[in-house]
Amino acid sequence: MRCLLYVSCWLICAACSSSYKKLQRTEADPLCISAFRPAFSRALYHAQVNVTGKHLSGLLIIKAMPDSSIRMVFSSEAGFKFFDFEFDRTGFKVHYIYSQMNKKAVIKTLRKDFELLLMQHLNVPRSYTLKSDGNYYHVFPDGRDYYYYITDSTCTNLLRMERGSRKKRVVEAIMHPGNDGMPDTIGIKHHNFNFDIGLKRLRDDTER
Template identity: 45%
Template sequence: MRSLLISSLLVVLAGCGSAYKTLQPAGGNRNCVEAFRPVFGSDLYKAQVEVAGKNLSGLLLIKTMEDGSTRVVFSTETGVKFFDFEFGVEGGFRAHYVMKKLDKKMVVNALRNDFDLVLMNGLGQGADRLMRREYKYYHGFQKGKKTAWYVTDADCAALQHAELGSRRQLLVDARLFAGEGKLFSGGGQAPDSVSIRHHNFNFNIALKKLDR
């Protein structure tokens, strides 16, 4: 009985360990992920959103405005809005509209963090931290008490994925793809598809670009 109790305790303690505990400091170019920043003109995506047990589908428009801000608008195919967000050039955020069923602080904050991660807002003057785990390099940008991590190969030739994490826990991972499922390499383009998955509650977003 005692050995079983000790084993159970070790399992619990292991589960409480930091998701980033095994990262090691690394050297390299702290500005290289800037090349992966997606460039949106007026790009329309087929969107599937799963949140709190509800499934929403429709069209998501990401548009760069004349003042450099970015509008993200999610609506049904008949034009009924779910939300309309504005992301400012200097990191500002404004919710122009949120459907009543989604108008909860936790949901709005989660959506803001998700699209900040995908738009690569707040990269500043380069990564605050550069870490590695085996062949993956983690470029970390501080976001208050959280960190946005952009994960690349050693040569920073392709964006493997992006993560938002607290000090101990992986909260969100986002994956951007070029056409035919290839890893996104930037080059002044918008991604062909995007997948966003939350790890702390049931909230997932899938986007597929439409030809216009």
């Protein structure tokens, strides 16, 4: 719980940072961030979701499938399933979603949030890097969306991830890596409405 609380406080502080207006172009290689792409095999997370005054908690399983796709299943502790998503290099598939969550806007928001974390947009042809105050913003445009991965100047540390437009931040996330390439803690916060997700990794029987 303390880790999830830390994630929330960190995101609140990060929300006070400047937007993209004062960033300057630099020649740094944006693909350096591929070193931070999470290498999921199978990970179990305790999940807390707050959206427009409602709270959900449960377990999120993220698993790499034999065909290299990533499966995400979110359910309550009692086993009630909220959603079952699949991500691969060519797209996104909904295998199941709870009827009250089955809205285009909800599905679209969740898809983009998880694509940000999975770094699904690194193959776009128009990526570039901006800089400000020693931080480098590695930018991957996808239609109207811009995916930003912020590192230090040497691309040694991934400070945070953001999605927005060219001028405005919409959502930001942090990811603390574990020793095996899978994140131990993940936090996601939206700035255009009240929606945040906190994930803390658990060790289930298959990981011992």
